[in-house]
Amino acid sequence: MYYNLNSLNDKIIEAMKAERHDRVKYQMMMEMTSDPEVIKQIKFAYDDEIKHYRMFQQIYYQLTGRQLDIPIPTNIEKYNSLMEAVQSSIEGESEAVDLYREIFALMTNKQMRDMVFEIITDEQEHFGRFIYLYSILK
Numbered sequence: 001m002y003y004n005l006n007s008l009n010d011k012i013i014e015a016m017k018a019e020r021h022d023r024v025k026y027q028m029m030m031e032m033t034s035d036p037e038v039i040k041q042i043k044f045a046y047d048d049e050i051k052h053y054r055m056f057q058q059i060y061y062q063l064t065g066r067q068l069d070i071p072i073p074t075n076i077e078k079y080n081s082l083m084e085a086v087q088s089s090i091e092g093e094s095e096a097v098d099l100y101r102e103i104f105a106l107m108t109n110k111q112m113r114d115m116v117f118e119i120i121t122d123e124q125e126h127f128g129r130f131i132y133l134y135s136i137l138k
C-alpha cells in the first residue's frame with residue numbers, strides 16, 4: 001500500500017486548524033443569539049471541537065514525536081446574520097467530514113483510526129444539528 005506520511009501529516013495540521021477555527025466561529029455564533037435552544041445546539045459542536053483538536057494533536061504527536069500547537073485564530077470571517085453563519089457551518093461540517101475521511105483512508109494504525117472514526121461521527125452529528133437550526137431559523 002502506498003503510504004504518503006507527509007501528506008497525512010499535512011492533512012492533520014489542516015484538521016487542527018479547522019478545529020480551532022470552528023470553535024471560535026461557534027463561540028461567535030452563540031453570541032449572536034439569546035435563544036437557549038439555538039445556543040444549546042451550537043454548544044454541542046463548540047464543546048466537541050476542542051476535544052477533536054486535542055485528539056488530532058495526540059495523533060500528530062504519535063506520528064511525528066512533535067508536539068504541535070495551533071494558535072487560536074483572532075480574526076475569523078464575520079457574518080451578517082446567524083442564518084448566514086448556520087448555512088456556512090453546514091458546508092463547513094460537510095467539508096470536515098470529507099477531509100477526515102481522507103485522513104482515515106491514509107491511516108493503518110487501528111487505535112488512530114478509531115479516534116478519527118469517532119471524530120467523523122461527531123462531525124456528522126454537528127452537520128445534522130446545523131440542518132436542524134437552519135429549519136427552525138428559516
Ligand SMILES: [Fe+2]
Nearest residue numbers: 019048049052
Ligand atoms: Fe471537529
Ligand SMILES: [Fe+2]
Nearest residue numbers: 045093123126
Ligand atoms: Fe464540527
